Amino acid sequence: MRLTRPMLAVAGAAGVLALAGCGTGNSDAAAKVPTAATGSLESLAAKVKCKPDMQIDSDEVRQAICKTTAGKFVLVTFSTDRGQREWINDAKDYGGFYLVGRKWVTVGEDKVVKSLQHTLGGDEEIGTNHSAHSSHSG
Template structure:
């Protein structure tokens, strides 16, 4: 289930973001001051970034929702365990995308949205496989 969930999340984000090709949503300047990494439920994290989560998966080990705010569209997921989170991220990265990673949560979107969310939620930015060479 976790691989399918990761694929679903990343596929949804890549479809919404147009694979992130030519993304221009960043500030282009020096790295902004990053707040302490947020913690909490999916709903509390969504409230922090002013989105109403559209729940896609609501299971004991994984809660996942589609979100949209002023920065753009993204997937927000919370996990029951650190190990479950890391396995999900490792599987999802094969599909590309950009990941904002906190303790037992992740946001997946194009680079500009991830960097915007980081200004509120803190966390670490990770990048998935680069598929730009696949052109189109």
């Protein structure tokens, strides 16, 4: 395991250089992701031009289904960072693609999440892939 730490440090340094515009090639891709958006569920939905269909509206969690030209996705906002992380950790057990910002998450197909990232910013996280666990008779 000790051999991987220096490699991680080099990869991290390369990432910082690319984000700072000192790298070549990848700096254009990094520049296209804006700073993560903040705000209410309604303001985030407005940024991506969707009318949210509310599913859950509580003090801790607000969840809506949205549809844009990119596709259909779920938009969730949270009252606390801890609540958000717990929700993501549980949800990722079911697979899927997640775009994560400060106190909000979108869930949808990979192409939809990547499309939303150009407007909302945030970091993509990927849920557990259970396809390797399926049994095949043969």
